[in-house]
Amino acid sequence: MPDEHRTAATRPASNEAATLAVYVWRGDAGGGAEQRFDVPKQDSQTVLDVVTWIQQQADASLTYRFACRVGMCGSCAMMVNDEPRWTCRTHVERVASDGELHIAPLRNLPVIKDLVTDMDPFFDKWVKAEAVHHPSAGRADGFAAVTPDDPQRIEASAGIECINCAICYAACDTVAGNPDYLGPAALQRAWTLYNDSRDGGGDAILDAVSQSGGCHSCHSMGSCSHYCPNDLDPMGAIAGLKLATTKRFFGRGKGGGRS
Amino acid sequence: MTELRLYMAQRLTALIMAPLVIGHIAVMIYAVQGGLSAGEILGRTRGSLFWALFYGSFVAAVSIHATIGIRTILSEWAGLRGTLLNGVCIGLCAVLLVMGGRAVMAVTFA
Amino acid sequence: MSGRAGQMAKRRIRGHALWYAHILHRVSGIGLALFLPLHFWVLSLAITDVAALDGFLAFADLPLVKLSEFGLVFLLAVHLFGGLRLMALEWLPWPAPHKTLAAGTLAISAFLSGVFFLQAI
Numbered sequence: 001m002p003d004e005h006r007t008a009a010t011r012p013a014s015n016e017a018a019t020l021a022v023y024v025w026r027g028d029a030g031g032g033a034e035q036r037f038d039v040p041k042q043d044s045q046t047v048l049d050v051v052t053w054i055q056q057q058a059d060a061s062l063t064y065r066f067a068c069r070v071g072m073c074g075s076c077a078m079m080v081n082d083e084p085r086w087t088c089r090t091h092v093e094r095v096a097s098d099g100e101l102h103i104a105p106l107r108n109l110p111v112i113k114d115l116v117t118d119m120d121p122f123f124d125k126w127v128k129a130e131a132v133h134h135p136s137a138g139r140a141d142g143f144a145a146v147t148p149d150d151p152q153r154i155e156a157s158a159g160i161e162c163i164n165c166a167i168c169y170a171a172c173d174t175v176a177g178n179p180d181y182l183g184p185a186a187l188q189r190a191w192t193l194y195n196d197s198r199d200g201g202g203d204a205i206l207d208a209v210s211q212s213g214g215c216h217s218c219h220s221m222g223s224c225s226h227y228c229p230n231d232l233d234p235m236g237a238i239a240g241l242k243l244a245t246t247k248r249f250f251g252r253g254k255g256g257g258r259s
Numbered sequence: 260m261t262e263l264r265l266y267m268a269q270r271l272t273a274l275i276m277a278p279l280v281i282g283h284i285a286v287m288i289y290a291v292q293g294g295l296s297a298g299e300i301l302g303r304t305r306g307s308l309f310w311a312l313f314y315g316s317f318v319a320a321v322s323i324h325a326t327i328g329i330r331t332i333l334s335e336w337a338g339l340r341g342t343l344l345n346g347v348c349i350g351l352c353a354v355l356l357v358m359g360g361r362a363v364m365a366v367t368f369a
Numbered sequence: 370m371s372g373r374a375g376q377m378a379k380r381r382i383r384g385h386a387l388w389y390a391h392i393l394h395r396v397s398g399i400g401l402a403l404f405l406p407l408h409f410w411v412l413s414l415a416i417t418d419v420a421a422l423d424g425f426l427a428f429a430d431l432p433l434v435k436l437s438e439f440g441l442v443f444l445l446a447v448h449l450f451g452g453l454r455l456m457a458l459e460w461l462p463w464p465a466p467h468k469t470l471a472a473g474t475l476a477i478s479a480f481l482s483g484v485f486f487l488q489a490i
Binding site: 366 | 402415442462
């Protein structure tokens with residue numbers, strides 16, 4: 001095919017722009033280092049595309065995690081140029097700096113291999129925060145009526161789009177400094193359930209988030225809300241828990257805990 | 260529940276101090292005009308129950324408040340935990356209370 | 370928030386408005402906590418040695434010391450208004466304009482410490 005028939009999308013703008021210098025962290029729990037790969041540039045290329053290209057074309061032993069590729073499953077989060085990102089929805093051209101990408105496993109979590117972290121501490125903390133459903137009705141009961149415009153339901157709905165990607169957890173300096181801290185995602189889910197009229201665990205939730213490492217460890221630095229790829233506001237949710245526990249501390253809002 | 264209590268103590272001492280700090284800054288801006296002297300300061304504060312209560316509650320609140328803040332920072336940035344952390348903080352709070360109490364005595368009663 | 374060229378991904382996170390507000394609150398708190406024992410010690414000179422207190426206050430009239438006093442007033446003001454900002458966002462039901470509050474904190478503190486400085490010189 002003659003050259004003039006190639007589209008602008010496939011024609012390299014210049015030799016320099018045709019490849020990306022990608023530095024990928026390789027290693028395991030014992031340590032590791034960056035390894036450089038030169039990856040062909042393409043239009044609308046995502047960071048996950050780059051990682052996939054390396055695994056398929058350059059080094060089949062590269063380990064990483066992904067599933068849906070459309071920002072729903074929350075499994076492909078990594079550090080990209082020092083910032084936590086969902087790699088499937090992050091375009092290279094928006095984050096590459098001088099044609100360079102540095103890709104590393106998520107911060108604040110133990111590494112298993114290469115770009116894969118052990119998510120157990122992250123999910124264990126959801127349970128510790130009582131961010132689990134506490135049934136308030138049995139199968140003999142009728143359907144619970146959920147009123148979308150109820151103020152408490154609005155609070156609950158604000159957090160339900162969390163995809164458990166752990167980007168907020170990786171972004172948080174308090175998590176980095178305090179291994180007991182439950183973290184933004186678990187606390188936000190606790191706040192969501194606290195506001196769900198079908199959840200019967202109001203006081204259990206407030207007890208759980210008042211323990212050492214609970215919501216009162218948060219310093220409202222807001223990195224969670226700043227980096228959340230779904231534009232959720234974990235910092236606001238944690239502030240909600242602080243207010244609810246404060247009210248209970250002064251004897252208001254007892255019995256089911258909600259007010 | 261300890262963490263909740265520390266949080267409450269931190270906020271309550273902050274609320275107590277908010278008007279005191281504003282007063283303190285106002286007095287500083289007023290008193291610093293034309294230079295400071297021991298006589299000027301002591302003339303204002305000696306034998307005054309108001310200033311004794313003002314600075315006395317200020318010292319008590321700030322000793323608690325600063326200790327809780329430093330406790331968090333020692334834990335997050337220096338990795339101190341458990342008995343060592345609590346011991347250091349009890350010591351710090353005691354030092355602040357004693358030194359602060361002495362200072363209040365000095366400018367109001369002595 | 371574009372990524373930065375450079376070495377490994379171990380640098381601390383990160384410059385955004387609320388993060389700076391947080392770090393300013395923490396650093397000003399450390400500064401004030403370190404200053405407190407000195408402050409208390411100087412005032413307690415009034416019991417033992419009024420002349421020494423006057424000597425210290427004369428020392429405090431040096432321009433460089435005046436400048437550091439300005440810094441201390443700034444630390445105090447920025448910690449006060451930063452703390453009020455924190456309690457407002459935790460306890461009051463108006464959560465939206467955090468960044469404006471953070472900027473306001475800085476502005477009021479700079480103004481107050483500026484007034485102090487102008488009165489002092």
